[in-house]
Amino acid sequence: MTELAMIDNPGFLKLDLVIRGMKISRDSLDSPEISRAIRLSNETGAALELNIILPDEVIVNIPVLACLAEEKPYTLVKKGDGFSIRAQSGEAVEVRLAPTPQYYDRKTTSGVPMVRIGRTYGGYLALSPNPLCEFIEDDLACHYCDLSTRDHRAWTVDEVLETVDAALSEGAAEYICLNVGYTRSADGGIALLEPYIQAIKDRFDVQVCVQAQPPAVDHWIDSSYAMGIDSIAYNLEVYDPQIFEEIAPGKMRVVGRERYFSALKHAAKIFPSGAVVSNLIIGSEPVASTMKGIDMLTALGVIPTLPIYRLGLSASTDASTAAQTIEPIYRHLGEGLRRNRLSPTLISHFNLAFNAIDGEYFGGEAPIRGRWETVVKSKRGTRLAANLSRVRRRLRVRPLDDDFSEDH
Amino acid sequence: MTGARVVVDTRPLAIVVMARSSRYFGFLAIAAIFWAIISFPTPPGLTVAGQRVLAIFVASLLLWVSQLLPLAITSLFALVSLPLSGVMSSEEAFALFGNEAVFFIMGAFFLAAAMVKSGLSSRVALVFLRRFGTDDRRLILGLLLVPAFMAFWMPEHAVAAMMFPISLEIVNSLELRPRRSRFGKAVFVAAAYGAIIGGVATFLGGARNPLAIGILRQSTGVTIGFFEWMTAVVPLVLFLLVVAYFLIIKFFVQEASDVSGAVRAIESKARELGVVSGQERMIAAIVLAAILAWIFLGNTMGLANIAILAVVFLFMFKLVSWKDIEDYVNWGVILMYGGAIALGFAMDSTRAAAWIADSTILARQLAPLTLLLVIAVTAILLTEGISNAAVVAILMPLGISVARKYGIDPKVITLAIAVPSGLAYMLPMSTPPNAIAYSSGFVDIRDMVKIGSILAITSVVGFMVLARFYWPLIGLEF
Incomplete structure (x- = not known):
């Protein structure tokens, strides 16, 4: 299956994100939603996760801290007021962040x-x-x-x-x-x-x-x-x-x-x-x-x-x-x-x-x-x-x- | 909820809904029957007021039998329906609640509460039981006679409850096994049947007796005295106790058993009670005085007056607290009787009961003895299925009309209804003494049906013989 097919299929994308993880780009880190999640994680000691809503309202849950260190095959990037997930091939799909309550x-x-x-x-x-x-x-x-x-x-x-x-x-x-x-x-x-x-x-x-x-x-x-x-x-x-x-x-x-x-x-x-x-x-x-x-x-x-x-x-x-x-x-x-x-x-x-x-x-x-x-x-x-x-x-x-x- | 056992009904939901809704279907059906009776053109011989009372009576009867509502609440429904349907004013309806029988029942409950709380009732039971327990058959005889005698003077359900720990002590001391031990069955059946049979002997054994007297007096102005009742019924009680004893021995005590353990247990329990306290002596004196007054002064002083006066003395000497009374007295029964008496009076005064008597099998010219048999059999059958007080409430208004129609002494009809309605032997749900015996785990329903059905038939036969040959000798003619 090609990466394109992978990223176009919310189920496969969810699976791949669960298995291989995702990195957060620097501009995304500055966004209020993510910086708030990181701050909360630091303040409360709670291991927080990002809930990312993929197309078809498929939700995937990714630990925030795991997104900060290593290189990953996917990157969460800021796109206008929203976000997208970009594969290494450059293909991207628009996603939403479930707001941190x-x-x-x-x-x-x-x-x-x-x-x-x-x-x-x-x-x-x-x-x-x-x-x-x-x-x-x-x-x-x-x-x-x-x-x-x-x-x-x-x-x-x-x-x-x-x-x-x-x-x-x-x-x-x-x-x-x-x-x-x-x-x-x-x-x-x-x-x-x-x-x-x-x-x-x-x-x-x-x-x-x-x-x-x-x-x-x-x-x-x-x-x-x-x-x-x-x-x-x-x-x-x-x-x-x-x-x-x-x-x-x-x-x-x-x-x-x-x-x-x-x-x-x-x-x-x-x-x-x-x-x-x-x-x-x-x-x-x-x-x-x-x-x-x-x-x-x-x-x-x-x-x-x-x-x-x-x-x-x-x-x-x-x-x-x-x-x-x-x-x-x-x-x-x-x-x-x-x-x-x-x-x-x-x-x-x-x-x-x-x-x-x-x-x-x-x-x-x-x-x-x-x-x-x-x-x-x-x-x-x-x-x-x-x-x-x-x-x-x-x-x-x-x-x-x-x-x-x-x-x- | 923790630890509380529940069951989840896993039947298809439609069936569950139907089962759970049956209560409301029942109410709807009763309302429809009520409405149908009210709406029919008034039949000849029945007044409009009588038709309305008839509708209330039928609705109450169905509610009593189905127990869709507690007995007391059905009675209150009947009570308020009378003024609401225009049969009588509110003042008249509620005044009927002040019937002497209601206050007699209340006073009798108060006296029984004092006896139970002070331990006097247990002491009396143990003192008598000690005199019987030398061999197995004498022990069973004691377990039959002691509660029977106790139920002459206090409600049979209280006697059965009081006897239960004593019976339990006996079976435990003999190491009898539930369900399997035939002697164990005999112990609990004897205690239950003793209380039931003894309970018909006086006004005190079951509140249904004063209820019957209350309806009789309210409808006819005639009453039956305490001693008169005893004179009429005690021979039947003695006969039934003898029959019950031989039936229990025949069914359950075929081989001799060593009951020395039970004798020791009774002795030990008696010792635990210690010496007779001053409180017990005082209560015994007051109860004894009340009984003598009921026997010798009942007609002049009034039964309820004597009962309430005795209760006043109990409180005067601080022999019982109001808390004790609250814990013990079944106020629902008192409410039930008030409503039932009012309904019975309305049935009679509007001639609705007479119309039923004229329109049913009772209209045929039956021989008085046959009529008595029909009434007694009806009462003894009904009491197996519904509360014995409800049987009295249902049959008394009709019985009084029939008595008038046939020219029978209404006292005879009252006895023909009240006595058999107290003799429920066959089912645990029929009466509290049976339920208590069943709850022991020693007695199963088959045992009760087997021996109870024979005793029920014997009761009807004994009753008829008594009515035919003995009652005329004491002035109860029919």
């Missing part, structure tokens, strides 16, 4: 910079209110995990609420994504998030996604839905059992691979169709294994998301080679979703990672972009979705002493 400059009432509590990635606000993870304490941390680098205390509910309020008020996010580590309790860690979730759902018309480890018992999955979670991710990461143990020893030895499947299967029955998600990291295992994982997950009613394993790639990796590798995976994913009647609309907010929505750029087939994606991502659409989700929950969730189950 205003609330990044604000502090909570307790004095914590809000940017340390939650950051926006495209359409969603990501928060890890409690950094506890017993995998790390037991020296069983997942190899790709950066949780160990976080040294913050558990944020209070009020601090999280202030941050969410600020992000939603300025329209910086329309979806909340909470992340939590593992605890050796029956709930697997989800109970740590419960007060935050309930407070968020009580106060805002917004959907909440959670990334957690599977709880030991299924009733905590029911409780997770009941407490207000709209979409749940139990990330398997790798299908191959041996590689799974190498990459995620805690997940394999403490939780168990089979528990991921059984928990995902149960969650798919409890949550709305398309709201149960699991990562399969492309590049971490052979393609055939990833495809088996896709088959397994989609058959369970789970939507696989496909992040790229950056650590396994080098800047010299040829994007077209990478693209050739992932093309059959996306084709396979599209088939799996269609076969199991799964719509990726609900996860369209997670547009930074590679997921089914991006498949159209690699599969060469009709787009599998959710038909209602545009509606769902609009402000009214997100509010409507949150309220419909609330109604569904009220209809389906009952205290255990209700004996409707006898009708089953």
Whole structure:
């Protein structure tokens, strides 16, 4: 594939930018947006990223600091009032910088910079209110995990609420994504998030996604839905059992691979169709294994998301080679979703990672972009979705002493 | 929410919506039936006011049976519907709420609260039970007779609740296993049936009895005295206790069991209570005085007056606090009875009940004994499905009209409704003593249906024999 073709295809360009990175030109560095991002990064200690909007509204996320040092195949250059990305060949494509949210400059009432509590990635606000993870304490941390680098205390509910309020008020996010580590309790860690979730759902018309480890018992999955979670991710990461143990020893030895499947299967029955998600990291295992994982997950009613394993790639990796590798995976994913009647609309907010929505750029087939994606991502659409989700929950969730189950 | 168990209904959403909406469909259907009855041309023999009361009665009946609303709220609905439909003024309707039966029930609840809170009721139960527990059959006899006797003087649900920890102590001391132990089933079934059977003996065992008396008095001016009721019903109670004992022994106690552990447990529990406190003695004296007054002075002093006076004495001597009363008294039941009495009075005064009696099977010239059988069977069947107080509220207005039509003493009809409506043996949801026995984990529904159905049939037979041969001897003619 030529560089021109590469730069004209937003999916390929995103992939190439993820793999090989991008440099920021000197004139761009002087622009208010980027200089503000660098200043914030220096002031708060937060490793900030640039969210760059490519054609077709495809968003790519690039760490700012990584753009400052080495030579890269792409350069972000200033063009008039806007920006473009220029390849070494001289070809360029116009892009926009997703504005760095205003609330990044604000502090909570307790004095914590809000940017340390939650950051926006495209359409969603990501928060890890409690950094506890017993995998790390037991020296069983997942190899790709950066949780160990976080040294913050558990944020209070009020601090999280202030941050969410600020992000939603300025329209910086329309979806909340909470992340939590593992605890050796029956709930697997989800109970740590419960007060935050309930407070968020009580106060805002917004959907909440959670990334957690599977709880030991299924009733905590029911409780997770009941407490207000709209979409749940139990990330398997790798299908191959041996590689799974190498990459995620805690997940394999403490939780168990089979528990991921059984928990995902149960969650798919409890949550709305398309709201149960699991990562399969492309590049971490052979393609055939990833495809088996896709088959397994989609058959369970789970939507696989496909992040790229950056650590396994080098800047010299040829994007077209990478693209050739992932093309059959996306084709396979599209088939799996269609076969199991799964719509990726609900996860369209997670547009930074590679997921089914991006498949159209690699599969060469009709787009599998959710038909209602545009509606769902609009402000009214997100509010409507949150309220419909609330109604569904009220209809389906009952205290255990209700004996409707006898009708089953 | 943490730790709270929920279930997520995973059926197709359309079915979930239908299931969750059934309540509102129920309300709509009841409203439609109400409207249809109001809108029909008034049939011959029925007044316009009677037609409106009939619509309120049918709506209330459906709400009581379906339990779409709490019983008390349905009664309040009936109460306010009477003035709103122009049947009577607000003053008249709310004045009916001040019926003597309502205050008698309230006073009886207060007295029972004092007995439970002071530990007096448990002490009485244990003292009597100690005299029985020498072998397995005597222990079961004790577990049947003690709650039966207690339910003469306090509400049967309170007796069942009080007996539950004692029964639990017995099965634990004998190391009996839930579901599997037949003797364990016998322990809990005996305690439940004892409370149920004993609960029909006086006005105090179940508030449905005063409710029936209240409707009788409000509609006819006739009443039944405390002693008169006991005289009429206690023989049936004794007969049913004997039958229940032999049924329990036959079904659950086929082989001799060593109950020495249970005897020790009862002794130990009795010792835990320590010596009789002054508070218990005082409460016992006041309750005893109230019972004697109900028996000997009930007709002259008034049952409610005696009850409330006894409560005043309890407070005068600081034997009970208002907090104790608030914790214990079921105010919903009191509200329910007020509304039911008002509706019963309206049914009678507008002749709506008489019109129903004239228009149904009851219009046929049945022999009085057959009529009594129909009423008793209806009551005992209904009480398995709905609250026994609701059965009384539904059947009493009709029963009084039928009594007039047939020239039967309305007291007889009142007993034919109130006594069988208290005898719910078969289902856990029928009455609190059954629910408590079921909650033990020892008794399953099949056990209750099996033994309960035999006891229900025996109850109807015993009731009919009593009515035919014994009641005429004490002046209850029909």
